[in-house]
Each structure stands twice: as C-alpha cells, then as structure tokens.
Amino acid sequence: xxxxxxxxKSAFREYAESIGFALLLALFIRSFIVQAFKIxxxxxxxxxxxxxxxxxxxxxxxxxxxxWGAYLTHLRKPQRGDVVVFIFPxxxxxxxxxxxxxxxxxxxxxxGKKIYINGRPLEDPHAHFEDDPPQRGPLQVRDDYGPRQxxxxxxxxxxxxxxxxYDSRFWGFVNLDDVKGRAFLIYWSWDGMDxxxxxxxxxxxxx
Numbered sequence: 136x137x138x139x140x141x142x143x144k145s146a147f148r149e150y151a152e153s154i155g156f157a158l159l160l161a162l163f164i165r166s167f168i169v170q171a172f173k174i175x176x177x178x179x180x181x182x183x184x185x186x187x188x189x190x191x192x193x194x195x196x197x198x199x200x201x202x203w204g205a206y207l208t209h210l211r212k213p214q215r216g217d218v219v220v221f222i223f224p225x226x227x228x229x230x231x232x233x234x235x236x237x238x239x240x241x242x243x244x245x246x247g248k249k250i251y252i253n254g255r256p257l258e259d260p261h262a263h264f265e266d267d268p269p270q271r272g273p274l275q276v277r278d279d280y281g282p283r284q285x286x287x288x289x290x291x292x293x294x295x296x297x298x299x300x301y302d303s304r305f306w307g308f309v310n311l312d313d314v315k316g317r318a319f320l321i322y323w324s325w326d327g328m329d330x331x332x333x334x335x336x337x338x339x340x341x342x
Contacts, residue, residue: 168193169191169192170193170220170315170316171188171189171322172191172230172318173187174189177296177299178294178302179233179294179300180295180299182218182342183218183232183295186326187321187323187324188323188324189318189321190320191220191315191317193316195210195211195217195316195319196209196311196316197210206311206312212238213235213290213311213314215237215238215252215257216234217317218235218318218342219233219314219317219318220315220316222313233292233300233302234261234292235290236257236292237290237291238285238290239285239289242282242284243280243283243284243291244281245279247279248264248277248278261342263295264297264298266298277297277304280304286308288310288312290308291303321336322337322338324337
C-alpha cells in the first residue's frame with residue numbers, strides 16, 4: 136500500500152514537472168524567439184488581411200530583454216521593406232505592425248502620395264491606395280509629408296494600405312528598442328465577416 140502511494144506521488148511529480156518545464160519553455164520561446172500576433176485592422180492590406188494570424192521572429196534584430204525593452208545585443212538593424220511589430224509610441228500597451236520605409240539618416244518626403252527617400256522616388260510595390268481624394272487640414276500629411284530626417288536609432292514606418300493607415304506620418308518615428316521583431320509567416324487566417332478559413336493564405340511568407 137505504501138509502495139503504491141509512493142509510485143502514485145512519483146508519477147504525479149513527474150507529470151507536474153513535465154507541465155512546468157513545458158510552460159517555461161513556451162514562455163522562453165514567446166519572450167525571446169517567436170511570438171504569435173493577430174491582425175486586427177486593414178492597415179496592411181493587401182499584404183496582411185484582418186483575421187490573419189502571424190508569427191514574428193524576435194531574434195531578427197538581436198536579443199531583446201522582454202522585461203525592460205532594451206536590446207541585450209544587436210544582430211542587425213531593420214531595413215527598408217521589412218514588416219515589423221513594435222510598441223505603439225502613443226500607447227505602449229499596444230503593438231502595431233507596419234512596413235519600414237525610412238531608416239536612420241534617411242530624408243523622407245511624400246508628395247502627392249509618392250514617397251521620396253533622400254530625394255529619389257522609392258520603389259513601392261506593396262503600396263495599396265483606396266483612390267480617396269487628397270486630404271486637407273490635419274490629415275494632409277497622409278498625402279504630403281516632410282521632408283524630415285529619420286533620427287539615429289529610429290525608423291519611419293507606414294502601412295501598405297496607405298489611405299487607411301495610422302502610422303509615422305501622423306505620430307512620428309519608432310525607436311529601435313521598441314521593435315519586437317520581423318513578421319515572417321501567416322500560420323492561420325480567418326475571415327470573420329464570412330466566417331470561413333482562408334486556406335490559401337495559410338503558410339504564406341510575409342514580404
């Protein structure tokens with residue numbers, strides 16, 4: 136009887152230790168390696184759709200301390216065209232996803248929705264426009280911006296859905312320490328309006 140109780144306790148302990156290890160491993164992976172995010176808005180259409188579930192490589196730019204935010208070591212800096220997840224400067228409890236348009240030192244200007252980097256037109260194959268008329272007043276920066284230089288250790292970001300994105304044109308630059316990682320894969324996609332799985336999007340790489 137006593138022997139059976141010992142075996143039962145031993146089995147329970149092994150089970151608890153296995154669960155504890157799995158939880159710690161999952162926490163480590165989420166904090167330092169890969170994190171899942173859900174796309175809540177259409178600001179990155181057509182690259183990302185509302186309801187896409189994506190994976191973000193948190194080691195793309197280095198090892199970032201998840202507790203106080205600064206990078207412990209840098210591997211490389213974000214490049215133009217990278218799709219990055221970062222802490223939203225106006226509300227640090229939220230994460231945003233946008234495309235890097237300008238890197239530190241770049242002079243960014245927008246004229247009539249056309250982007251210029253250091254005085255030259257930017258090749259912009261991912262841009263999507265809703266053909267809205269030009270804006271005036273506070274929203275004019277959507278179509279005409281700058282020129283402004285990107286500060287050191289910062290990036291300028293925009294959504295691919297240019298007429299429907301709240302981005303660096305409105306609230307400024309992103310500190311590199313606030314960049315959580317680079318989006319690289321759509322692992323699930325659910326159309327909430329029609330309530331069906333977008334099978335054709337699952338497994339797509341994010342460029």
